[in-house]
Amino acid sequence: MRPNDPIADLLTRIRNAQQANHEVVSIPASMVKIAVTHILKDEGFIKNYKCIRDRKQGIIKIALKYSEEGKGAIRNISRISTPSHRVYVGVDSIPFVKNGLGISILSTPKGVMADREARQLNVGGEIMCSVY
Numbered sequence: 001m002r003p004n005d006p007i008a009d010l011l012t013r014i015r016n017a018q019q020a021n022h023e024v025v026s027i028p029a030s031m032v033k034i035a036v037t038h039i040l041k042d043e044g045f046i047k048n049y050k051c052i053r054d055r056k057q058g059i060i061k062i063a064l065k066y067s068e069e070g071k072g073a074i075r076n077i078s079r080i081s082t083p084s085h086r087v088y089v090g091v092d093s094i095p096f097v098k099n100g101l102g103i104s105i106l107s108t109p110k111g112v113m114a115d116r117e118a119r120q121l122n123v124g125g126e127i128m129c130s131v132y
Contacts, residue, residue: 007128008079018064018072029058035112043103045074045131080127090124102132
């Protein structure tokens with residue numbers, strides 16, 4: 001069964017794998033999921049990721065990041081804008097997550113990007129999720 005909200009599915013799989021202390025989680029690939037995963041890697045919330053092409057959709061394998069005490073690098077990952085309730089913001093209204101310790105991931109006319117990059121490029125968009 002295909003999920004109605006693929007971004008929520010991505011976030012839930014990451015959240016569940018981290019709570020179960022898995023090292024790697026496999027997720028069906030899409031261009032938006034790859035973009036979100038790339039941002040999570042750039043911001044230091046995951047170790048690494050790899051896109052595996054197959055004859056179907058493809059798979060993203062994500063290596064999760066943990067501290068030496070065994071706590072996950074991602075404390076909270078939540079979906080903000082859903083298919084039934086879209087949340088759009090202008091560049092002046094992009095929220096700071098945990099006073100800048102976390103990030104918001106936005107879908108903008110210039111692509112999927114983190115909140116810091118959106119402020120630098122002076123673009124707003126749809127807030128997809130927040131991570132800290």
